[in-house]
Amino acid sequence: MAPGNRSKRQQSSASTRRKQTHGKARCLRILRQLSAFIDDELSGNICQEIRRHLGACPNCETFVTSLRQTVSLCRHSPTPPLSAANRALMRKTILETTRVR
């Protein structure tokens, strides 16, 4: 938690109490399943347990947000198109190679 952030400090006693009740071991267990969680591959029970944990644990909540963002950046990452000239040139090279060999 950032030092000097008063509004956060005021909430800290409540969040510390919550952290103590769920413990770090659960964070780590959940971290191992986060890809399966965001890909919707887990059973309903486990999903529910993870959602409950995320609601109570800002660390894991932030973590899962950044992991989701990573996946969606990958999904939307652009690639340059192949030019018509290169498309034709490559075809020519391939056909020539098959004849030579």
Next chain:
Amino acid sequence: MTRHRPEESSAQTRSARDFDTLYRNHVDLMYRFAHRLCGEVEAAKDLVQETFLNAYRGLDEFRGDAQISTWLYTIASRACLRMRRKRKGAPDRELSLEEFIPTSDGEFRLQIPIDGLSPEAALHNKQLREALDTAINQLPKKYKMVLVLRDMEGVSAKEVGTIMGLNERAVKSRLHRARLFVRRQLSARGLGEPLTDHDHTPVRERRSASHGTR
């Protein structure tokens, strides 16, 4: 006499025609895949040529029991593994889950500074795009291949398994580590101040522009 026998030339014409259809319909898909795997134009072109050359030779063996795209992805992945041995790339190592386990709250809370933008809008930012490309290119190749196929090409985990000769469990395990790696690279880099949609100019250009006005 050098003239071909009629049955030979008709078989050649047929396979040339089949090849043309295959090439026309799939070259853009394979180029995109190759560019994502290789990270640059020349290597991507080499890989596409190698892929279609091998596909041409194996055209008669392709029986259509797999999707054509799966078959081509498989040929390209194998060609890439062969070609990349000769090139320098990210070191070929295992990524352990332990290395991605945060040791402090701060590490847990590393964020990707995209400032509430949609991924499309965020990717207009050159700095972020470069950071993403760099992170992907730093992945050891067997992790990179899974991430590219699954998260960029949108291939199902089962199909990635078929392409790479892995079971689904291994695909998902590699995918998770690859995503954790990219996430950490994107956030740990810090990328300076939060990115905004208007901020398309790299720092160096902005600096030289302000020097120019003096």
